[in-house]
Every structure is written in structure tokens, then in C-alpha cells.
Amino acid sequence: MEVNIKISKKVFNEVYLPYLDNEDRYLVFYGGGSSGKSYFIAQRYIKKLITPRRCNLLVTRQTGDTNRKSTFPLLKQVINDWNLSKHFKINESDMRIKSLLTGNEVAFAGLDDVEKIKSITFENGELTDIWVEEATECKEADINQLKVRLRGGKSKKQMVLSFNPINIQHWIKKHFIDSKLATVCFSTYKDNKFLTDDDRKALEDLQYTDEYTYNVYGLGNWGILGKTVFDARKIQERLNHLNKPIKTGYFLYDYDGVKITNIKWQNDKNGYIQIYQVPHVPKQTKYCIGGDTAGDGSDYFTGHVLDAKTGIQVAVLKHQFDADLYTKQMYCLGKYYAYKGRENNEDALIGIEANFDSFPIRELQRLGYKNQYVREKIDEYTGKTEKRFGFKTTSITRPTILSNLIQIVREHVDTINDRDTLEELLTIIRNEKGRIEAPEGGHDDQMMGLAIAHEIRNQVVFEKEPIVTEYNFNFKIEKPPVGDYGETIEII
Numbered sequence: 001m002e003v004n005i006k007i008s009k010k011v012f013n014e015v016y017l018p019y020l021d022n023e024d025r026y027l028v029f030y031g032g033g034s035s036g037k038s039y040f041i042a043q044r045y046i047k048k049l050i051t052p053r054r055c056n057l058l059v060t061r062q063t064g065d066t067n068r069k070s071t072f073p074l075l076k077q078v079i080n081d082w083n084l085s086k087h088f089k090i091n092e093s094d095m096r097i098k099s100l101l102t103g104n105e106v107a108f109a110g111l112d113d114v115e116k117i118k119s120i121t122f123e124n125g126e127l128t129d130i131w132v133e134e135a136t137e138c139k140e141a142d143i144n145q146l147k148v149r150l151r152g153g154k155s156k157k158q159m160v161l162s163f164n165p166i167n168i169q170h171w172i173k174k175h176f177i178d179s180k181l182a183t184v185c186f187s188t189y190k191d192n193k194f195l196t197d198d199d200r201k202a203l204e205d206l207q208y209t210d211e212y213t214y215n216v217y218g219l220g221n222w223g224i225l226g227k228t229v230f231d232a233r234k235i236q237e238r239l240n241h242l243n244k245p246i247k248t249g250y251f252l253y254d255y256d257g258v259k260i261t262n263i264k265w266q267n268d269k270n271g272y273i274q275i276y277q278v279p280h281v282p283k284q285t286k287y288c289i290g291g292d293t294a295g296d297g298s299d300y301f302t303g304h305v306l307d308a309k310t311g312i313q314v315a316v317l318k319h320q321f322d323a324d325l326y327t328k329q330m331y332c333l334g335k336y337y338a339y340k341g342r343e344n345n346e347d348a349l350i351g352i353e354a355n356f357d358s359f360p361i362r363e364l365q366r367l368g369y370k371n372q373y374v375r376e377k378i379d380e381y382t383g384k385t386e387k388r389f390g391f392k393t394t395s396i397t398r399p400t401i402l403s404n405l406i407q408i409v410r411e412h413v414d415t416i417n418d419r420d421t422l423e424e425l426l427t428i429i430r431n432e433k434g435r436i437e438a439p440e441g442g443h444d445d446q447m448m449g450l451a452i453a454h455e456i457r458n459q460v461v462f463e464k465e466p467i468v469t470e471y472n473f474n475f476k477i478e479k480p481p482v483g484d485y486g487e488t489i490e491i492i
């Protein structure tokens, strides 16, 4: 028997259409509330279930019985809306749905019942699809178990996750989105043509009463919990208007044990350096680079390149690697952003944090890098000031450079181009002792790299532009007044 079923495009919200036949391994639907995510995912599976191709679906949520009130009725609703009841067998007590056209089946389970998940089988063939609804409720370890269940076998497999972006620090963001593991569809209520004006107004009115809820469920932005140090509104606005980096990759070079030569840029979409402006565009300028070294634990090495004149962040390096490789990439960045003088080139000024590990600073020196940030250090024994390379964060310099960064975010957030940096700044809080830091499990390496870069800008010297006067002034030379000027002033 051949059955011909036609589904009009009009029953779908347009934002989801590109994902109707998507076959990528991980597919994420996230965004604001009431955007039609769950409804679309249900529509998509009903279509898949009646298509003559194996699709055995496991629908999961954190707790099993919530399926009975959400995903199970939703799938049944789509079957009814599309007049397909006669082609499905529905078992209410076991919560099973079977397509009579293909033998494809749906089962439901909660991640709280591991044994049940393990024991689920299908009449025709193996498990091919998993939908994790409200996936932010789930533990990362449970999702990893589900990933294992999808492995092996001959058929095409896919995991779909749907959720609201409740917390910018949620594991799900790193795991599926930042890592680029998943194909991502973002939507808000504005994408859902089936909402009434009242529905829309209710969501929009949240902005007057509840900033967090409006941000997450209205705008679909990642939620920020707790009081932030940096101006969250400014950062959020900036995040909504960012451009992608113009290049992503890292540097290749030859190294003979002494010198670095033959530096080349390698494009790589998984690379750890993001370039937002290539050197000297639109015009010749000078650059400075602030670096934060990884301490103990899992922190990253970072490097932030600024146009020293405007403070615009033109490139960012962030990676976990060995200190010597970090130093060599910083070396290459400094050469790439060198000032091209008439007679000589001048390496970009590099200032690396000297607290945990002064290795990169010594290593840059050994490699013959010519322009490192110089700080003054008072010798404990002689009391004399000495000059040292690198930036030292102390109980005085740290709050100073951070309050400067707070002001930059408030007044010049447009100079920050890197999404990861902005997202990190959003998480930074002030602890009970007043110290500005990342919350537990978070990071502050982008913040420190950027703050150091801004601090060392002061040491970038631009040649004075000649002053052109248009008029001749006649100065009357007056007799200097006689008086007490205090100490003699020595002109140096």
C-alpha cells in the first residue's frame, strides 16, 4: 500500500525549516521561551517517524513522569493536528507511540531511571534518535551516557537537545556550543508566528519587572546569576552586535633551538587565535599585547592585542598548552603586529604576567624579542629601583588595572571584539572580601589578559606629530617674577 502524505510548509515556523532534514550528530535548539522549539521538534519527529527510513526515538527528560505532561502529549497533538491518527498506534499506559506505516517507534524515559533507559528496546531495529528536552536540567554525566548509547550500529544517529539559556556558566554551553560540537538553532518568541499578541506582550512586559527572566526567556540571552562587576547591560548589547573574527588559526614557524624564523599564519577553524583586525588597517599604528599565564589548575594562557592608540582589541589568543609554545605564539603575534618604521621595524610591546611563571618572559628574551614591558622593582636589600620585564599583579596593581577595565567596559565596550572575553567578563563577581574574581569553577584569564594589555598601553610611545602653527605670535618677554619657588628643579 502506498500512502501519500503532504505537509504544508506553512505549519512550521520558518526559523526551523533549515533543520527539518538535518542529519548532524548533535543538534541543539535553544533560545527564549515560547519560541516554538518543542513544538517544532515534535513536528520534525512525526515527519521522521512516517518517512520510510529507520527512526527509533527515545525522548528523555531529567525526571520520567514529566514526559507524561509535556513531550508525550505534544507528539500526540501533532499527530492529531496533521490528521494522522489512523497511521499511529498509541499505548497510553506504557507511553509508546508507533508508526503503522514504517514500524518506527517512540519510547519515553527519565534520566533518573538508569535501569529503564538501559532496558529500552524497539520492535524494529536499534535506537537511532534521542531527544533531550529541557536539557539544562540534566547532568553532564547522564548526557555522556546517552551519547554512549547512540554509538555503534549501522544506522545514522542523532541527538537533539532543547533548552533555555538559563546560566552562562552551564556545562551545556561549553560542551555543545562553545566547542562547536553541535549544530545550533537559536530562536525567540519573535520567531513564533503562532503566538497571540497577548502572549507577546506578556513576554515583553517582563523587562519592567524582572530583568533576568526577560533576558533569558524574552531575549534568549545567556542568564547571569548573582551581581556582576562589569556593566552587564553594556556587555549584553555588545554581544548582540559582534562580528565574527576575520581569521581564526595560529602561527607556523621554524625554530632551530635558538631563533624563530619563517613565521606564517595558518587558518584553522579550531585554532586558538582570533584576529579581529589585521595589522595597520585602516592606518599604520602601534600595538601592545597583554598576556596572562596559566597558574596551577586548568586555567588558560591568554594574549590580548590592542591597537595602542584606540584601545581596540584586534586579536585574542586563548589556549591550554605548554609555556614554551605559548611564548612562541606570543612572539609571532608581536612580530605580526610590529610597527613598520621607516628605518626599523619595532616589535609590538608585550607585557606578560610575571607572578606564576616568569618562564615566558625569560624565554622571549632568549628568543631575542625586542620590546617587552618594563616594570620598576625595588630591591629589598639595596632599596634601589631596578627595571624588570613583565607585569606583576599585586594587591595594588590588580584592583587598579581592574577598575580601569570596569571603566573601559562602561564607556568603551565597543572596543572589545571577542565574544569569549565578553562572556567571561559577565561572570566576574566581587566576593565577600571585595576581591574581583571568577566564581568557583570559572575563569579570569581573559579579564586579566585584557586588563594587562590596557595597562601597558601607557608604555607605547608614539612619535610626536609635528605641531603646525598657522599664525606668528609676538610674545612680549616679561621679567620673571621674583619669589620663593621652593626646591630647585632639576631638568633632566
Ligand SMILES: Nc1ncnc2c1ncn2[C@@H]1O[C@H](COP(=O)(O)OP(=O)(O)OP(=O)(O)O)[C@@H](O)[C@H]1O
Binding pocket: 011, 012, 013, 031, 032, 033, 034, 035, 036, 037, 038, 039, 040, 163, 164, 192, 194, 195
Ligand atoms: N508550528 C506550530 N503550530 C501551532 N502552534 C505552535 C507551533 N509552534 C509553536 N506553537 C505554539 O506556540 C507555543 C510555544 O511553543 P513551544 O512550547 O514549542 O515553545 P518553546 O520554545 O518550546 O518554549 P519553552 O522555551 O518555554 O519550552 C505553544 O503554545 C505552541 O502550541
Ligand SMILES: [Mg+2]
Binding pocket: 037, 038, 039
Ligand atoms: Mg519547550
